[in-house]
Amino acid sequence: MSVKVLTVKEDVLGANAENARANQELVDKHHILMINIMSSPGAGKTSLIPQTIKRFKENIRIAVIEGDIASTIDADKVSNLGISAVQINTGGACHLDANMIRKGLENLALEKTDLIIIENVGNLICTAEFALGAHEKVMLLSVPEGDDKPHKYPLMFTEADVVLVNKTDVMPYFDFNLTAFTKAVRGLNPTAQIFPISAKTGAGLEAWFSWLEAQLKEKAGTA
């Protein structure tokens, strides 16, 4: 059975990669930066995104595509900030795919958008496999999850452009070795940016904002 699954998966991944390229071409045409935020359930994506929106929304036009198995909790939170949000309920699927993002893009006013933030389904495995067409892959690991996660979920850490280590405010209550974690990430991915943050207290967020601002400037430079 595993061989059968793999064959199907390759077909699916090939078609998905093609759709992802089309998504990126579409957003590039509008000089939009698109980022794909991934993490385990409860790592803090839904706290990070409003913080990021608040920081940038006066200067740039932001839209959010929310991916969830079920519910519109996250889209509601974003929408309350006055931001365009599209909720995609995957109906059981454990990740967003490029086709779902295309449908999301069709529901956004792309000509009036500078930044699209995709909040992927809470999953450290399948989300890493499916390209969406985003320019940057951002993964969020929270301190309570433990510093051994790069060994257990290597693909995610290999694929990420940025690794945010969230919930540093509770670092004293957990055995999380940031040095060992950084070394493990570097072993898989020498170029990933690693930023320790607390989306709750705001600690460390400036480094993340600066990085995002640099990407936005680079993208605007192509306009």
Add this chain to the structure above:
Amino acid sequence: MSVKVLTVKEDVLGANAENARANQELVDKHHILMINIMSSPGAGKTSLIPQTIKRFKENIRIAVIEGDIASTIDADKVSNLGISAVQINTGGACHLDANMIRKGLENLALEKTDLIIIENVGNLICTAEFALGAHEKVMLLSVPEGDDKPHKYPLMFTEADVVLVNKTDVMPYFDFNLTAFTKAVRGLNPTAQIFPISAKTGAGLEAWFSWLEAQLKEKAGTA
């Protein structure tokens, strides 16, 4: 593309269910209780399992099947406790399936086993979809993940026979409403047992042990 994936999935799930039934028949023949422990990455499965082994290993014969994308960290931990452990590396797949468990069972001395603990891959979505043949499905949610998870990942909470709320020792540092959480779980699954625990400090573990002991007695009664 989504229709294609769904069709394949149904075929895969159908074949899997059949294999799961065969697994259960096999362990039933040996009067073994088999439990499937599922959670997000870092929720604490790998702390709960050694605690459970230490509590029961003097009286019953335990074996563990460890599922991971990569690495043998967990199997090594269990093996150090003098317990038979089989490591299944899924090679990227986001969950164990019944076929993998069959291979695991073939590598255990079933005639000398009373309890098999399966540690599934860290994933709150796909693991819930694939029956393994276990008698009981145990899911572990950790306090830092948040109390809204039943809304976002309903299948897991619907499928679970037991919901362990782990890391209660850090409850003071997180906004986790146990009453709201319990109500949400009950809405999906009126019969699930819910036990707040701390695998780290041992708090609340007696209730979990008592429940497991009752299941073991019931299974031994069939011998």
